[in-house]
Amino acid sequence: MTDLVPRPAAELSTDRRDPRDDWPDEAKHLRDHLAAIYGDDDPLPTIAGAWCARQRSKHTRRAYARNLIRWEDYARTSGIHPLQAKLPLADAYSNHLTTAPTMRRVKGGRVGETAPTGPPLSDSGRAQALAAAGSFYTYAVRVQAMDVDPFASVLRPRIDPDYSPTAGLLPEETAALIETARQHDARSYALVMLLYLLGPRIDELLSLDADQIGYSRGHHTLPLRLKGGKRKDSPLPPLAYDALLAYLGDRRTGPLFVTASGKRWAEPQVWKHLRMLARRAGIPQADSIKPHALRHAFITDNLADEVPLERVQDAVGHSDPRTTQRYNRRRRQLDDHPAYGLAARLAGRLQAEGDEPTA
Structure with missing residues (x-):
């Protein structure tokens, strides 16, 4: 059998492929950003781009790139x-x-102009920032660009497993938001209905195209790409499907949700739009509401209706049931807080004292 031996460099094609061309856009953008600072001869841009390209989902690549730049x-x-x-x-x-x-x-x-005027990162945000940096250095050590990960021994913030930063909605607030969206326009109504009835993350929804509406075993479906890159068909209940068709009309090409100019609707635009709808609906936390609030409502309302935890967990793509239950515990921590009972008893005593005749 003929041995396989490498050919001399002179015999190799001069029209060689650059492997970086196969990177996802997020990795290319990170590499270009760093190359503009350090130059093409510095190893950092390519190592960072290769590390970013290894992440499974677009959401993770974007978050990791943002944190590495920080x-x-x-x-x-x-x-x-x-x-x-x-x-x-x-x-x-x-x-x-x-x-x-x-x-x-x-x-x-x-457009896109920002300034350092926001509050510091939350504990979970700091944990994510440190985890991203640590992930990069784990990769850098693996490719022998460094000997030691400087973040390996950095203390991470302690995260309360029962805490969720997302402000929840009462069922009547969710209903008011949906009705306000219905009165506003077909796009708003379709967006809010899909967010509430399917419980997706906003980036999962906005990444879809109109031709991805499917049909399987009697169900209209949308293929949601879950955290970690997994793809799962989610059924469209008739209310959601009808709202989506009313918005799309005869269009079956291009992004599922588009702007007036036909471009894909971006997350910052959706956040702003949702807060406008929430203000019109009279929701108290309108100025801080996020699309995730409707995912939160999907979880808590299903659990309140005694839908089994494992079914809700599967629907939202949580790998750990404790993550799903965390949304519900926060609701119970507020609804069942002993402060309400104490205040009611105090009010009763004050009322009784006020009814006593004075001397």
Whole structure:
């Protein structure tokens, strides 16, 4: 049998493929961002891009790239190349995240213009930022670009397993939001109905195209790409399907949800639109509501109706039932809080004392 041996370099085609062309867009953008700072000869841009490209879902790639850029900026402005970072700098960065303002869109500014005017990251946000940096350095060590991960020993924030930052909605508030969306226009109504009746994450919904509406075993379906890159057909209840068809009309091409100019509806635009609807619906937390509030309502309303936990968990794609139950526990912590009973008893005593005749 003829041995396989590498051919001399002179025999290789000069029209060679650049493997970076096969990266997802998020990895390419991260690489280009870093190359503009460090140049093409520095290994950091390519290592970071390759690390980003390995992540399974678009959502994870975007989040990891955003968090690596945050860390890179901190290291660079501290006078240290990220590939030369040590544990003391990583510890200092962890402390920095507790007070550093986050980026917010500039009102009245150019499209995409942001400024560091937001509140510091939450505990879960800091944990995610540190986890992203640690993931990058695990990869850098694996490809022998570094000897040690500087984030391996950094203390992570303690996350309360029962805490969810998403503000919940009462069933009547959800109904008011849906009715307001129905009166506003067909696109708003379809969006809110899908968010509430299917419980998807907003990026899962906005990434869909109109030609992905399917049919299987008597069900109209949408193929939602869940966290971790898994894809799952989710059935469309008649209310959601009818709302979607009323919005799409005869259109079956292009993004599922589009702007007036025909472009894919972006998450920041949806957040702004949903808050406008919430204000019109008279919802108290309108200015802080997120699309995730409707996913939250999907979970809590189903559990309140005694739908089995495992069915709700499967529907929303949670790998751990404790994640699903966390939404419900927060609702119960408020609804069943002993402060209400104590206040009622106090009010009764005050009323009794007020009814007693004075001397």
